[in-house]
Amino acid sequence: MRIVKEAQGMAELGHDLTLLCPDEAEIGALAKKHGLNVHLLPIGRKKIAALLALRTWLGENPQDVINTHSSTDSWLIALATRMMADRPAIVRTRHISSPIPANLSSRWLYTKSCDHVVTTGEKLRQTLIDVNHFPAEHITSVRTGINLDYFSPVDQSVVRNKLGMDKKAFIIGIVATLRSWKGHRYLIRAFSRFSNKNSRLLIVGEGPQWDTLHTLVDKLGLRDRVIFTNRQQNIAEWMNTMDVFCLPSYANEGVPQALMQSQACGIPAITTLNGSINEAVIPDKTALIIEPRNSDAVLAALEQIYKDNKMISTMSEAAHLNAQKNFSSQQMIEKMDAVFTAAIEINATK
Template sequence: MDILHTEASCGWGGQEIRILSESAGMIARGHRVALACPPEAPIAREAPAHGLELIPLPIGRKRLPGLRALRRLLSERRFDVVNTHSSTDSWLAALACASLRDAPALVRTRHISAPIARTASNRWLYARASAFVVTTGESLREEVIRRTGSDPQRVVSIPTGIDHERFAPADRASARAALGLPADRFIVGIVATLRSWKGHRFLVDAVAPLADPELLLVIVGDGPQQEALARQVADGGLEGRVRLVGQRTDVPAWLQAFDVFALPSYANEGVPQALIQAMLCGLPSITTTAGAIGEIALDGRTALVVAQQDSAALAAAILRLRADPALRASLGAAARAHCLDGFTRESMLDRMEDVFRRAAAARAVR
């Protein structure tokens, strides 16, 4: 198949990483994949390294030049499927396709759990303009159906799949030695873009009052909240107990070095990639019920689930895992087993490939 992804966002996070990972997997399966995005977007810099054809277009805003550019591309190139990802490019692609006689099938992937406004325009976009809607979690799928009136048969939950061979348990001491982390500390870690709704500040607040000199919080990632978090750590005198290490590409090694993974998100989540990665590494995790997290975080079975925006609950969960090595081991083993059953990269590719084929087939009949 000839597949075109569109992405209007000029940010960087799990959404962009999924597009690249999924696209590279489809290319490996013999499909032709291109990406249309603003030339200044971070994903534009990364796309060639993943084998994608990059098509720079002015689609960062809902404006006429972007619509014209996308319409021109779709009229000149015969794509089988257009897979859109953000609101802006979804609207531009839907309008472009609606104005063409022989348009490709439109698949709208919705990555986040923010509410969808109940408007006639959204009902058109989701229920009529899109051949299929893909969500990254079952609760997001139910939200789309409930708020847009879309046919349930054309709304599919396909969580982001992770490479279970790359993200796997490994020797913790070796990982720490390679990263320069102390061998004798109990390390709670988080790997996530520093956005407000990821809940980093509550995690720092949770660690601050704990009287445990061996406890160390390691924060991997960068983003809009970097300065605020650095200030929070400095103001609290926590420099020896909290480390912000910035953006890293060697994510598996960091996860393999942790004792516990924490992700206290309180909004906008599907099934977070970082949490799946941590679970596949066999880490006991502390998280919340935000978005579709409940599909992998089963309280007391595959993770400890705490209330959102609750530093005291986070602290209690950290102390519980600190004191109970057997619980840490059982949660980590169960987490990996659960994620191997449906949250791997190959599972995602199989299901996305099926959606693309069905969308393209429906277009051919039309």
């Protein structure tokens, strides 16, 4: 998770960091597991009680800069700090590409209430500039970085044996929250017509589409060939069992971390150009690009890559090299540190 990786990086740079989250948020336990300082506050909803709790905590624990990551925490921080005499700098990170409402309150939230906005991809940044007309100098794109020591190619037969996967099967995989816009159903329908009947479809993740996708798999008679793993911690191992990674998403993407991770593992991809996906792959070199919401396009790409071993080998090498050059966590941390420093300087002049 980007938030935890950034927090770890800031702590390693010597910054005094606290992660604020509600008790029910899974990120709290994950952050504690990684040795981070976590403080629980009832800030999961936009309520007066949440606003007061946050204002009280900030009054007792002055901060130099606060980084928000969602609509709820952005509004709470904006309002809680509005009348503070010693207001901290505020940086708003925008992770997804869903449209921002064109109204005065949203414009205030993204411009006046914060000192800087970070997007996780350049296309997202350009959308805020071109569509929402936010000032270009107010927004920086910082692509999510990944651990390149962890996400790297390993012997496929070894991890397949460890995870109980068929060593001879052609494995198509996706790692994503089971949401409608990730496009799982288009992948499943394409897989049902895939020519290699000894293939497997590996679906790693959990989410609101769990029951719907299981029903579709049963309807298509694929229960023996589609593997649902639920959420997993050892993502790199699961990725390294795959012959191809497929992400047919059609909305709300930034730069998908799972796609970057699979590229770092040297797994060729089939994906759309939704959101800032083009910053995670090189079209026709590390991935085949398909149009969204199109099972026929998914199937055609699967058949193309399956029947061309040279393409798989060439794309695999190119994907790994591109990731090594562009996807490191250290690059992300250094850029975010510079953003925070600049935001503090901007805030000091107000």
